[in-house]
Amino acid sequence: MTASAASWTEFRPSLKSRASRDTFLTHARSLARAPHDDEHAQAIEELRDLFIEHIESSRLSERQLLIAAGLVLADLAMQGWRIRVRANRVTVCAPLQVADDPSAEKARIRRQELLKRDAQLRKESVQKFLRSMERPRLFNKRFTSVFCLMRDGRELAKALQRARESMGDDWASDLAKVVDPYLQFVNSEDVTCAFTGLRLMDIWRYFRHTWTNQYTTIPGRTMAFLVRDRMAPFHPIVGIGALGSPVMQISERDKWIGWHAEPFLPWIRANPTDEIARWLVTVVDRAVDEIYVDDLREDGILTPRDLSEPTDALIRRLLKEAQAQRALHYRYSRSRDHKAPRTALRDRDFWIARARTHLFRSKRALGLATLLRVRTTLGKGLGRKATGAKLAALAATGEGRDAIRKIVKKTKADRIGIAVADITVCGAIQPYNAILGGKLVAMLAASPEVVAEYRRRYASAESEIASGMAGHTIVRTPTLVVLGTTSLYGSGSSQYNRIKIPCDRLGGSAEQAIRYEELGQSEAYGTSQFSEETVDALVAVAQQSAGGQRVNSIFGEGVSPKLRKIRQGLDVLGLPSDRFLRHHRQRVVYAVSLIRNLRDYLLGIDAEPEYLFSMDDSPTASAGIVAWWRERWLRNRVRSDEVLAEVAKHTLIRPISHGARVVRPSPPLEQQELVFAEL
Numbered sequence: 128m129t130a131s132a133a134s135w136t137e138f139r140p141s142l143k144s145r146a147s148r149d150t151f152l153t154h155a156r157s158l159a160r161a162p163h164d165d166e167h168a169q170a171i172e173e174l175r176d177l178f179i180e181h182i183e184s185s186r187l188s189e190r191q192l193l194i195a196a197g198l199v200l201a202d203l204a205m206q207g208w209r210i211r212v213r214a215n216r217v218t219v220c221a222p223l224q225v226a227d228d229p230s231a232e233k234a235r236i237r238r239q240e241l242l243k244r245d246a247q248l249r250k251e252s253v254q255k256f257l258r259s260m261e262r263p264r265l266f267n268k269r270f271t272s273v274f275c276l277m278r279d280g281r282e283l284a285k286a287l288q289r290a291r292e293s294m295g296d297d298w299a300s301d302l303a304k305v306v307d308p309y310l311q312f313v314n315s316e317d318v319t320c321a322f323t324g325l326r327l328m329d330i331w332r333y334f335r336h337t338w339t340n341q342y343t344t345i346p347g348r349t350m351a352f353l354v355r356d357r358m359a360p361f362h363p364i365v366g367i368g369a370l371g372s373p374v375m376q377i378s379e380r381d382k383w384i385g386w387h388a389e390p391f392l393p394w395i396r397a398n399p400t401d402e403i404a405r406w407l408v409t410v411v412d413r414a415v416d417e418i419y420v421d422d423l424r425e426d427g428i429l430t431p432r433d434l435s436e437p438t439d440a441l442i443r444r445l446l447k448e449a450q451a452q453r454a455l456h457y458r459y460s461r462s463r464d465h466k467a468p469r470t471a472l473r474d475r476d477f478w479i480a481r482a483r484t485h486l487f488r489s490k491r492a493l494g495l496a497t498l499l500r501v502r503t504t505l506g507k508g509l510g511r512k513a514t515g516a517k518l519a520a521l522a523a524t525g526e527g528r529d530a531i532r533k534i535v536k537k538t539k540a541d542r543i544g545i546a547v548a549d550i551t552v553c554g555a556i557q558p559y560n561a562i563l564g565g566k567l568v569a570m571l572a573a574s575p576e577v578v579a580e581y582r583r584r585y586a587s588a589e590s591e592i593a594s595g596m597a598g599h600t601i602v603r604t605p606t607l608v609v610l611g612t613t614s615l616y617g618s619g620s621s622q623y624n625r626i627k628i629p630c631d632r633l634g635g636s637a638e639q640a641i642r643y644e645e646l647g648q649s650e651a652y653g654t655s656q657f658s659e660e661t662v663d664a665l666v667a668v669a670q671q672s673a674g675g676q677r678v679n680s681i682f683g684e685g686v687s688p689k690l691r692k693i694r695q696g697l698d699v700l701g702l703p704s705d706r707f708l709r710h711h712r713q714r715v716v717y718a719v720s721l722i723r724n725l726r727d728y729l730l731g732i733d734a735e736p737e738y739l740f741s742m743d744d745s746p747t748a749s750a751g752i753v754a755w756w757r758e759r760w761l762r763n764r765v766r767s768d769e770v771l772a773e774v775a776k777h778t779l780i781r782p783i784s785h786g787a788r789v790v791r792p793s794p795p796l797e798q799q800e801l802v803f804a805e806l
Contacts, residue, residue: 135211135218140196141701147189148215154178154197155217159210168205168242175201191671195664196700199657199707205242206656221709236615237339243658244341245792253336257789260333266324271361273333275323277787278356278363280558280777287562287765287774294762302757302765306562307358308365310571310749312580313351322361327353334367334556336789340615345551347372348544350584352577354568356559364787366555366568370548370581373611379646379716380611385726386539388532395531396522404513406732408505410534415498418491419482419598423448428492437499445496452489459485474600482598491596497533504530538731544590545605546729546736548581550612554622557786561773562764565622567756573610573641573719574752575633575738576745581607608722608729608736613649613714623717632751634741639723641739646716654690654708662689665696672699 138155142148154174161170178197182190200219204210207222247253263270283305290301313327320327331351335342349372354365381387385394395403415434423429428448433441481487505513508521508530521527550572555564571577585605593601612623623643631637654662669692690708697704721740727733740748764770777786 135220136703136706138200138210138217138219138702140192141699142189142192142196144187144189147187147193150182150185150187151193151196152212152215152217155200155210156212158200158204159212161204171201171205191664191667192700195661195668195696196702198661198664199697199700199702202657202661203707207238240340240615243655244339246658247341248336248789248792254791256329257333257336257791260325260329261788264324271323271325273323273325273330274779274783274785274788275361276320276325276330276364277556277777277779277785278359278558279779280774280785282359283558284771284775288771291765298762299754299757302761303358303754305358306356306365306559306757306761308354308356308564308567308571308753309746310574310576311353311355313353314584330364331367331369333789334364334787335552337556337787338552338554345371348548348585348588349551350548350577350581351552352571352580354555354564354571364556365559365564367552368550368554368568368572369552370572370577370610371551373543373547373549375543377611377649377716379649380609380718381539383644383646383718384609384729386535386543386729388528388535391535392522392528392531396519399515399519399522401513401515403732404509404515404518406730407518407531407534408509408513410538410731411498411502411505414537415495415502417593417597417601418495418498419479419596420491420495421479421598422483422488423492423495429495434499437503442496442500445492445499449489449493449496452485452492456485456489475598478594478600479598481595484595487595494596498537501530501533535730538729541593541603542729542731545585545603546607547609547611548607550610553612558774558777560786561770563756563760566626566760567753569622569626569643570628570752570756571749573628573721574745575740575742575748578607578721578738579742579745581605606736608720608725608738610719610721612717614717615714628752628755630739632755633739633748634743634751635739639739641719641721643717643719646718648713649716654693656707657693662693665700666692668699669695 140151142151157174157178158171161167161174175198178201179194182193182197187193200210200217203219209220209222211218211220248257260273263272265271286305290298290305294301311327313331316326316328318327319325320330323330328351331353332342349369351367351369353367355362356365378387382390385391420429420434423445424431428444429441482491504526505521508524508527509517522531550569553565553568553572554560555568559567582605587602588605590601590603593603614623624645626643628641629637630639630641633641657665672695694704694708697707722728722736722738724733724737728736779785
């Protein structure tokens with residue numbers, strides 16, 4: 128596959144039969160002729176459905192390949208890629224980014240996101256959920272529904288107007304009597320709202336459906352929270368947020384922290400201290416000690432002496448074993464075997480059994496080979512007594528720099544899951560959105576109360592990878608010190624911009640502040656451009672290929688199973704996976720440091736974090752953040768008549784058109800015609 132100077136890329140799936148190729152060309156021509164107007168999405172959906180219906184009813188031998196290729200092409204068309212068919216040759220061109228017009232670029236991405244969100248909202252299961260939330264139910268002798276959790280905009284606007292008119296020296300108290308938000312955590316699936324009887328998780332999910340992009344669940348840790356307003360009946364929802372497991376590879380974040388060789392190696396060369404030299408040795412020693420090796424000894428792959436005096440022959444044996452075990456894992460493993468309950472096995476027996484699986488034996492052999500090679504390099508360079516002078520000489524060699532890079536990578540792997548979280552959801556709902564409630568939610572996400580809840584929630588959580596590598600339970604204390612997030616649009620997020628919380632409001636120093644720092648733009652790379660149907664089709668293609676499916680969605684196999692599945696499916700089709708995994712939506716990367724000693728703590732040089740705020744009374748700190756939000760943002764916002772007019776638009780008069788209500792998309796044309804026919 129080649130791209131022309133005009134960025135056109137050939138789209139030629141590996142189809143053997145002439146009939147299959149002709150069928151695909153017909154589909155491509157139909158997509159190329161689809162209108163690029165308001166009816167674009169509907170036209171693509173109809174062409175995709177017709178294509179699948181035709182393939183499934185045909186006798187073509189390459190049906191699965193055809194369906195997968197046709198769905199990929201339809202998804203690209205849906206996302207604005209241009210399609211051209213000339214002389215039986217299909218080429219595609221990525222949508223043009225409107226770099227010099229941020230508004231137009233936002234509109235382009237918004238249209239793409241709304242396509243998938245509206246498709247989700249049309250699902251009957253989602254429609255049923257929304258109806259159940261809006262349906263009145265009797266609770267505590269009165270009828271309630273999710274509408275009770277939406278504050279009436281007219282009432283709020285009038286209250287803010289009165290506060291503005293009487294605002295004097297006691298302005299803080301006046302505003303606090305109108306809007307007084309607080310945090311409520313969604314601790315479990317069954318916890319209910321004390322005012323409506325609705326499950327907190329359902330409340331959170333309902334308002335998440337008002338976002339521009341579709342609601343998806345994210346694997347790993349997830350901690351959802353609501354921001355509520357105690358100054359109105361039912362304590363309506365101001366906004367929602369959630370923290371999740373961090374994305375493993377974000378170069379902008381890692382450089383900022385010091386987890387990247389580019390800033391770290393120059394720092395070491397400039398600061399070659401005895402402490403850092405000893406730290407390098409300690410990291411390797413601790414990591415080797417945490418790897419289960421009993422079975423490797425039993426099978427004669429290594430001896431106790433090998434660990435202290437590793438040889439090149441040992442490292443070659445370990446690498447060979449890692450490769451062989453990985454092949455066995457791909458051949459025999461099944462997801463359900465790795466997700467089976469522990470039954471009667473004791474913790475020790477369970478983790479030993481996990482360590483001895485093909486997957487973890489492969490990971491242990493590879494990890495041990497890497498660490499022992501690093502140990503050999505450190506032994507040569509630092510000797511029996513590690514000093515700064517020896518470290519300076521070691522860092523000047525290629526072998527030494529490579530060893531240091533691997534140590535930094537190891538420390539990142541140990542810390543990222545317990546010290547870093549991504550803000551996966553953050554925003555306000557109307558009418559609070561109009562008074563910058565989104566900034567409040569972002570500020571509260573960085574509060575001591577969130578840090579304390581995160582530690583409480585995951586204090587006893589076992590580290591699955593580390594425990595599987597060690598053959599016994601390992602629990603790493605969750606100490607949240609960094610938050611990361613990205614904008615939805617490449618031009619930045621007004622929600623995160625200019626957020627700065629003076630630490631003296633939170634029991635810290637007046638000279639320091641918590642702020643969202645803009646780190647740069649991420650690579651426009653991912654899977655969001657592909658529908659669930661397309662992913663399923665690509666997985667089916669991969670499973671039927673000669674090599675079989677190499678991605679099993681087993682925790683520990685590697686990052687982003689979905690991305691790896693799509694990549695393998697595209698590779699089997701003979702399509703350029705790197706090209707089509709670029710979604711052409713760069714996003715601004717933000718990060719928030721909650722501690723003073725960020726780099727040294729996250730590298731493990733410092734044993735304890737030095738928080739910028741006091742952790743002694745976290746709810747009081749949250750109240751301090753709310754007070755600062757009222758002073759910094761709300762106080763000025765309510766001076767605008769236009770803002771108050773926007774707030775007042777969101778009423779609960781029936782028929783309810785409140786901005787916090789989930790708006791159902793129009794049904795497809797054929798469904799509309801069916802409804803009219805029934806009428």
